[in-house]
Amino acid sequence: MAIVKKTYRDQIVDYVYQLLLSGELGPGDQLKENLLAEQMGISRAPIREAMQELILNGLVDYRPQVGNFIPILTAKQIVDGYTTRGVLEGYAIMETRYQFSREEVEKLETLTLQMEKNAANREHKMVVDLGGEFHDLLISKSDNLQLLEYTNRLSLKLHILFYKHWSRLYSSGEIGQRHRDIVEGLKSGVPDRIETVVRRHYAETGSKIAELQRQKPVRS
Amino acid sequence: MAIVKKTYRDQIVDYVYQLLLSGELGPGDQLKENLLAEQMGISRAPIREAMQELILNGLVDYRPQVGNFIPILTAKQIVDGYTTRGVLEGYAIMETRYQFSREEVEKLETLTLQMEKNAANREHKMVVDLGGEFHDLLISKSDNLQLLEYTNRLSLKLHILFYKHWSRLYSSGEIGQRHRDIVEGLKSGVPDRIETVVRRHYAETGSKIAELQRQKPVRS
């Protein structure tokens, strides 16, 4: 395992991700270049370059001459984000539906059971990790890098911005049912079927999160 | 009409677009920060920030500690790019298929005829402009900003990188048939139909351009 010497820019991006995931930074907060530079012991130049990446990935709202802010998404923006994700991943999975081996399908079913179990035990972190594994396996067959690029960027954005909500998203039963539907759609081999199931899955996830957001729209 | 005072960063991005569209810059060329700074009479800082945007939009390949280069896309990358565009736009149009008025559909048909006519007269620039208008009208009904963001970015990337090929893409008859198929799919109101037609349209466009690229893979 090679030790890659990352440029400051990448380190800054990761650092901001951590701030967001840990809750130290939330919707509406401003990312001040001076402060970040001071905290990391570097100058503002690489920070401003890292900002561009965060802006383009939708994790930061840029207001000229004013600053960069963590976006406050409306319910519609949340739903639209997940809908778009469903469109991208639905296609990726549909197109590669025949490439899954029997072992891989069984792995998906095992992951579903594990998710159900951990959800029942309130092991939210485990549920999230297992869900990530389930998701990664599903789209792993695609070799359309352009499609995967957008998919990964959008996944990252949604993950970082809404990670905190995941623990209250679904009941154990719902999680099981949802993922079983996806696996069944995949096993059916019918193009429309799997694509529709995936789209619906993300549409409903978006609605759920938008609903949670609505319950506490502002931050402390 | 307000005069918007653009930041240097945006001006640089536009400048690079012009260099690409005019052919002064082509696949494999390096964008040297010093040179750009000198040409525009500014320092390298805003140029490096503009680079981030170009990189994230796929118009520049970044190689750490080496430089930024205009990408040389493989045939598969070209096809994948257009395929992805078909997925995004196909969904956007499918979802809004009932929102088109009679006048707007007639406008689409008029544009198709005009494209045919101009293509027959070798007025390539006009064909491109009309095609853009056709395309813009088709996706104008969507209010999913996340979807439109990816769509627009991808359109821009493909437009800028392959603009030079458009003049030899299609015969007049092909252009007419293609766009008539899309309009017919829209008029049918059948979800699968219009989405499939749009996907196929872009898949074929991608194949065509990849083929042209293959004929002259390197640049003068």
Add this chain to the structure above:
DNA sequence: CAACTACTTAATGTCGACATTCGACAAGGA
């Protein structure tokens, strides 16, 4: 002659300081 090494060059990566601009707040007047 091939391969390895040290050097050189030219580009990117980073820094600290200065210039500019937005937004808040206070003072003044209708």
Add this chain to the structure above:
DNA sequence: TCCTTGTCGAATGTCGACATTAAGTAGTTG
């Protein structure tokens, strides 16, 4: 009271210089 205006502070936008690194080149050695 409300609106306008001027001032001020803090943040972003930009600059020029220096540090670092990758790749080519010349030289050396087997």
